[in-house]
Amino acid sequence: MIVYTVGTFDLLHVGHLALLEYCKSLGSSLAVGVASDRVVNSYKPNVPVIPLAQRMEMLSALRCVDIVRSYDELEYVSGCQEINPDIFVVGEDWGRKPHNLAVESYLKSAGKQIKQVQYNPRTSSSSIKRDVMSQKRPVQRLHMAAV
Template identity: 80%
Template structure:
């Protein structure tokens, strides 16, 4: 079974690791789609801190990840088709936007599964970025030298 999930994977953290380990437990092969900066910017106000190629490189280094592929459009059917995914794993914020409905329809018509998972409450890239901003504004990082 091929399991496919996707995301930004900016500032790789324990929530990402928990998601990827869970996805791998669902099948034999785990494929991970990584959103390009343009895709991320279409639904978030900021582009990722880590460049796409580096985010992909970090994911490729993980034992649980078998395939890493970028995606450049906010649509998921082509990735599911290209991988012949059996299970597509999405986050709790999955909604009813046209690109979500399209992939749900595609998967159901082919007898494939879509699984929705809760986000790990311990952290997020957004929280990490906010902590850095808060600490920077409090002068914590201004005292550190950069090597």
């Protein structure tokens, strides 16, 4: 069985890892769609900190991930057509937006499953970014004594 999930995967963390390991447990092969900066910027105020190519490289290095593909449009039908997953895994904030409804309709007509999962409360990229910003301090200059 092929499992497919999508996301930004910026600042890869244990929440991402838990999601990906769970997805892999659902089937024999895990495909991950990674949103381009343009896609992320269409629904979030800031683009990712880590460039797309590096996010894809990190995901590819994980033993639970078999396929990594980027997507440059906020739609999921073409990815599902390319990957042909048995299960499409989405997060708890999935919602009823047109691009979500389109892929739901496509998958239903193809006899495929959609599985919704809750996010790991231990961490998120947004909370990591907030924590880093709150620790921002002025640079202190070091004075070296003459030897």
